[in-house]
Amino acid sequence: MDFDMIARYAPLLLQGLWATIYITALASVIAIGLGLAVSLLNATPFRAMRWLCRIYIEAMRGTPILIILFIIYYGGPSIGFTFDAEPTGIIGLGIYGGGYFAEIFRAGFQSIPEGHIEAAQMLGIPKSRIITRIKIPQMLTLIIPPVTNQVILLLKESAVLSIITVAELTKNTTGMVAETFAVVEPYVIVALLYWAVVESISFLGRYLERKISYA
Amino acid sequence: MDFIRIITNHYDALLTGAMMTALISGISICLGMVLGLNLAFGLISKHWPIQRFCAGYRSLLRGTPMLVQLFIVFYLLPKIGLDVPSIVAAIIALTMNTTAFQAEIYRGGLLTIPPGQVEAARMLGIKTQTIRIRIIIPQLFRLVLPSLVNETIAILKNSSLISVIAVTELMRTGQQIVAVTFRPLEVYIIAAGIYLTMNISLAKLGSFAEGRLAIGTRS
Numbered sequence: 001m002d003f004d005m006i007a008r009y010a011p012l013l014l015q016g017l018w019a020t021i022y023i024t025a026l027a028s029v030i031a032i033g034l035g036l037a038v039s040l041l042n043a044t045p046f047r048a049m050r051w052l053c054r055i056y057i058e059a060m061r062g063t064p065i066l067i068i069l070f071i072i073y074y075g076g077p078s079i080g081f082t083f084d085a086e087p088t089g090i091i092g093l094g095i096y097g098g099g100y101f102a103e104i105f106r107a108g109f110q111s112i113p114e115g116h117i118e119a120a121q122m123l124g125i126p127k128s129r130i131i132t133r134i135k136i137p138q139m140l141t142l143i144i145p146p147v148t149n150q151v152i153l154l155l156k157e158s159a160v161l162s163i164i165t166v167a168e169l170t171k172n173t174t175g176m177v178a179e180t181f182a183v184v185e186p187y188v189i190v191a192l193l194y195w196a197v198v199e200s201i202s203f204l205g206r207y208l209e210r211k212i213s214y215a
Numbered sequence: 216m217d218f219i220r221i222i223t224n225h226y227d228a229l230l231t232g233a234m235m236t237a238l239i240s241g242i243s244i245c246l247g248m249v250l251g252l253n254l255a256f257g258l259i260s261k262h263w264p265i266q267r268f269c270a271g272y273r274s275l276l277r278g279t280p281m282l283v284q285l286f287i288v289f290y291l292l293p294k295i296g297l298d299v300p301s302i303v304a305a306i307i308a309l310t311m312n313t314t315a316f317q318a319e320i321y322r323g324g325l326l327t328i329p330p331g332q333v334e335a336a337r338m339l340g341i342k343t344q345t346i347r348i349r350i351i352i353p354q355l356f357r358l359v360l361p362s363l364v365n366e367t368i369a370i371l372k373n374s375s376l377i378s379v380i381a382v383t384e385l386m387r388t389g390q391q392i393v394a395v396t397f398r399p400l401e402v403y404i405i406a407a408g409i410y411l412t413m414n415i416s417l418a419k420l421g422s423f424a425e426g427r428l429a430i431g432t433r434s
Binding site: 076 | 282294372376389400403406407411
């Protein structure tokens with residue numbers, strides 16, 4: 001291990017680490033919002049809407065993230081969508097994650113006892129209030145473990161963004177490899193950095209679970 | 216939009232690419248099955264050095280991106296004197312990755328097998344190896360089949376990453392077709408459709424097998 005080299009490249013790697021973290025955070029926010037919207041639309045009585053939601057979910061869960069990024073980044077300009085690599089990466093990762101979050105929310109909604117919703121309906125609580133005050137709060141406590149896992153998955157998938165030239169951790173590491181011709185140090189360091197972030201997220205998830213679960 | 220023309224002109228290439236993707240994923244999943252089972256038994260081992268080692272492997276492989284693992288295998292193997300073709304490096308990386316994920320799946324399954332069965336077999340003087348092969352593993356696969364199908368789909372999707380180390384599978388075939396047709400949108404949508412078809416077929420096959428294997432367990 002050449003620690004001098006690691007020290008020299010530390011700013012580059014840390015900047016990449018920060019980019020990876022905020023890209024994952026933004027993509028997770030998009031994915032959670034999209035997933036919640038799709039899971040709510042998927043529960044509507046309109047068959048065409050449910051069908052569309054199903055197609056979206058299956059398409060996202062069945063195609064690699066790399067190909068989704070390529071469609072947006074290289075295919076987008078031919079229909080007038082031209083974005084820089086980084087927004088493309090965040091949007092692509094968000095849309096991709098949305099399909100997974102929609103399934104998590106669906107499972108969460110399903111595990112709420114039917115009686116709670118019936119009781120709320122009997123009391124004349126409007127439908128939108130049932131969703132915001134009864135369904136969502138109960139679901140949130142149930143889905144913390146799968147959501148934590150999904151955020152970790154998105155963090156790991158964010159490494160793929162380096163292929164469409166987003167300057168995140170993996171991209172900066174390949175840059176370091178290209179400049180120094182060393183491979184052992186950069187890749188070992190980058191693996192350890194990802195591992196540290198993953199372990200921190202799962203620690204945070206367990207903490208939240210303990211904190212929020214009142215059952 | 217000329218999807219039809221691209222498909223008819225590059226039919227052979229797309230088919231070869233898809234076969235390559237299926238083959239590489241299939242080999243990795245099968246190798247990962249053998250190694251993953253061993254790792255799972257290591258994870259529940261009573262000998263702490265074995266248990267610690269297996270837990271460390273699982274944590275590290277599950278906690279780092281597939282792409283980084285691929286780079287490590289691809290660049291480190293030549294460093295230690297193993298000059299393997301990129302397809303072999305790709306299979307090694309995918310196998311190492313799926314081994315960790317499959318081990319976790321099997322470990323979960325092992326916990327649900329009633330301990331009384333293993334105790335009874337021990338009392339009858341059956342060897343540990345035989346207990347595993349004849350009693351635990353056959354039941355295990357029925358239990359973990361849904362998770363195993365999900366893992367296969369994940370590996371099939373992750374196999375698209377090996378295009379970056381120049382293995383000519385479906386993703387790279389797509390890139391090559393884009394290089395001659397200049398139609399990225401259409402070509403990548405076609406490739407996405409092929410991935411989707413493979414994955415949905417796998418999921419359907421999985422639920423069919425699940426129904427079949429459940430016969431006899433229903434009361």
